[in-house]
Amino acid sequence: MHPAPSIIFFTVFSGLGFGMLAFLGLGKPDVSGFTAFVFFAIAYLLAVGGLISSTFHLGNPQRAIKAFSQWRSSWLSREGCLAVATLVVMGLYAIGVVFFNTRIVPLGLLGAILSVATVFATSMIYTQMKTVPRWHHWTVPLLFMGYALTGGAFLTGQIQLATAGFATIGLMQVIYWVLGDNRFQQSGSTLETATGLGHIGKARMFEAPHSSKNYLMKEMVHVIGRKHARTLRIGGLVLASILPWAILMFLGFSHIMALLALIIHVTGALMTRWLFFAEAEHTVGLYYGQR
Amino acid sequence: MTTLPTQTEKKLGLVIDLDTCVGCHACVVSCKGWNTENYGAPLSDQNAYGKDPVGTFLNRVHSYEVQPAQGAAQTIHFPKSCLHCEDAPCVTVCPTGASYKRVEDGIVLVNESDCIGCGLCAWACPYGAREMDAAEGVMKKCTLCVDRIYNENLPEEDRQPACVRTCPAGARHFGDLADETSDVSKLVAERGGFDLMPEQGTKPVNKYLPPRPKDEQIDILAPLLDPVAAEPQGFLGWLDKTLERIG
Numbered sequence: 001m002h003p004a005p006s007i008i009f010f011t012v013f014s015g016l017g018f019g020m021l022a023f024l025g026l027g028k029p030d031v032s033g034f035t036a037f038v039f040f041a042i043a044y045l046l047a048v049g050g051l052i053s054s055t056f057h058l059g060n061p062q063r064a065i066k067a068f069s070q071w072r073s074s075w076l077s078r079e080g081c082l083a084v085a086t087l088v089v090m091g092l093y094a095i096g097v098v099f100f101n102t103r104i105v106p107l108g109l110l111g112a113i114l115s116v117a118t119v120f121a122t123s124m125i126y127t128q129m130k131t132v133p134r135w136h137h138w139t140v141p142l143l144f145m146g147y148a149l150t151g152g153a154f155l156t157g158q159i160q161l162a163t164a165g166f167a168t169i170g171l172m173q174v175i176y177w178v179l180g181d182n183r184f185q186q187s188g189s190t191l192e193t194a195t196g197l198g199h200i201g202k203a204r205m206f207e208a209p210h211s212s213k214n215y216l217m218k219e220m221v222h223v224i225g226r227k228h229a230r231t232l233r234i235g236g237l238v239l240a241s242i243l244p245w246a247i248l249m250f251l252g253f254s255h256i257m258a259l260l261a262l263i264i265h266v267t268g269a270l271m272t273r274w275l276f277f278a279e280a281e282h283t284v285g286l287y288y289g290q291r
Numbered sequence: 292m293t294t295l296p297t298q299t300e301k302k303l304g305l306v307i308d309l310d311t312c313v314g315c316h317a318c319v320v321s322c323k324g325w326n327t328e329n330y331g332a333p334l335s336d337q338n339a340y341g342k343d344p345v346g347t348f349l350n351r352v353h354s355y356e357v358q359p360a361q362g363a364a365q366t367i368h369f370p371k372s373c374l375h376c377e378d379a380p381c382v383t384v385c386p387t388g389a390s391y392k393r394v395e396d397g398i399v400l401v402n403e404s405d406c407i408g409c410g411l412c413a414w415a416c417p418y419g420a421r422e423m424d425a426a427e428g429v430m431k432k433c434t435l436c437v438d439r440i441y442n443e444n445l446p447e448e449d450r451q452p453a454c455v456r457t458c459p460a461g462a463r464h465f466g467d468l469a470d471e472t473s474d475v476s477k478l479v480a481e482r483g484g485f486d487l488m489p490e491q492g493t494k495p496v497n498k499y500l501p502p503r504p505k506d507e508q509i510d511i512l513a514p515l516l517d518p519v520a521a522e523p524q525g526f527l528g529w530l531d532k533t534l535e536r537i538g
Contacts, residue, residue, distance in 0.1 A: 059408015059428020066387035066405055073294045076411055077386035130380065130491060131417045188490045195369055196485045196499055201359035206366055209351035212343050216419040219410065283488065284419035287353055287371065
């Protein structure tokens with residue numbers, strides 16, 4: 001699948017933002033006034049910034065409001081609705097915390113649940129795709145929620161949780177890769193099932209339908225970036241998980257080290273998210289003799 | 292609503308004969324022509340006369356070589372367009388309700404004025420039947436020429452999809468696959484029509500007819516045309532024996 005920068009930024013940064021909101025909703029850290037304002041401002045900047053970035057890949061973003069209508073059937077629509085609900089609920093909660101030094105506990109709890117549900121809905125947009133066997137797996141929602149909650153815990157200063165989180169996402173990332181590498185084969189789709197010609201023999205593409213690329217190949221048959229996948233996997237794993245974990249574990253907490261760990265983690269998260277798209281093979285690639 | 296109808300009154304679709312298709316791409320051209328000049332956003336091209344031309348097509352013809360365990364390989368031309376699936380995954384993923392499957396005839400359509408061009412439906416289609424138009428930013432797909440098949444301004448023989456009407460080989464057939472007595476249903480039953488990627492569970496309406504087995508014996512007279520002199524005689528016979536002795 002084509003690793004569109006707008007979607008990579010959206011999933012990484014809105015994930016961090018909603019992860020932060022989940023912890024803020026639980027009253028962690030228990031702050032008020034201007035300090036609380038700064039925490040909420042960062043969380044909203046990340047969540048809303050990510051959501052805005054996601055509209056950059058739309059063909060007709062002026063009609064985006066219509067995307068809130070199909071929550072009964074569409075995960076993308078559900079994600080939109082949940083995101084707005086989270087931002088509204090947490091906004092009301094934030095007003096209480098920032099201006100009135102009052103924590104409305106049920107409202108914060110609802111906001112926290114909605115935050116996690118939003119990230120879950122984002123992950124389900126990919127998980128529901130039967131056409132992309134690597135994504136059509138339970139590890140994907142865990143991975144997305146893992147990244148969001150680890151980043152959220154770290155940004156809200158929950159250092160112990162964040163340390164455990166960094167280790168967990170590394171482990172989950174490896175499980176996702178190991179299981180994911182066989183998913184396409186396990187799905188049973190081949191050029192023979194795609195063309196229905198398997199009863200005659202082994203099929204191969206003889207001639208493409210057109211001399212140049214097309215939308216389908218650009219969007220769903222992205223094979224260029226996979227050349228360096230192994231190196232990027234190691235790099236992504238070290239930066240997203242191992243290094244930030246080591247910094248928190250062995251160097252102790254200081255604001256400078258925390259900033260460093262944050263930058264390293266986000267860089268790694270962007271790398272693994274890039275791989276999430278670039279490595280995902282769509283069944284349509286079979287028709288083009290590629291995966 | 293982008294939920295799917297539990298049942299449609301008709302199942303209009305195509306039956307494509309892989310035995311007859313000659314790979315001329317006439318269906319590709321007529322489809323592009325009709326759907327550019329008529330309903331919906333035109334099928335645009337970008338850089339059409341430049342180095343890397345790209346464009347939107349609703350129907351494309353692939354060609355495959357199939358190698359049996361024994362004997363010669365076969366070349367098979369393979370037209371592919373929307374299969375108007377009964378369980379169409381492209382419809383349910385749509386966040387705006389732009390994608391829908393019609394209850395009356397089962398045609399899967401896009402309401403272009405509702406489409407935001409997110410591209411998720413194209414991801415959900417295992418067959419690559421949907422293409423985003425780069426000029427309009429909306430998703431394009433085969434409409435089964437919905438603006439031809441019910442169009443009373445057209446002569447009756449033209450009330451079928453442009454690809455079917457134009458096919459010079461008669462490799463494309465249009466009809467109601469829910470009606471067991473229809474010509475297309477009979478064709479599917481007789482020739483063993485099949486689904487593409489049945490493991491995806493999309494239940495496509497369009498069916499493909501397999502290529503007929505190749506004749507093992509080209510001609511009943513062929514055995515009579517065996518070489519008369521298997522062993523060379525005379526001068527050639529002497530040359531053959533001499534060369535064998537030397538070599």
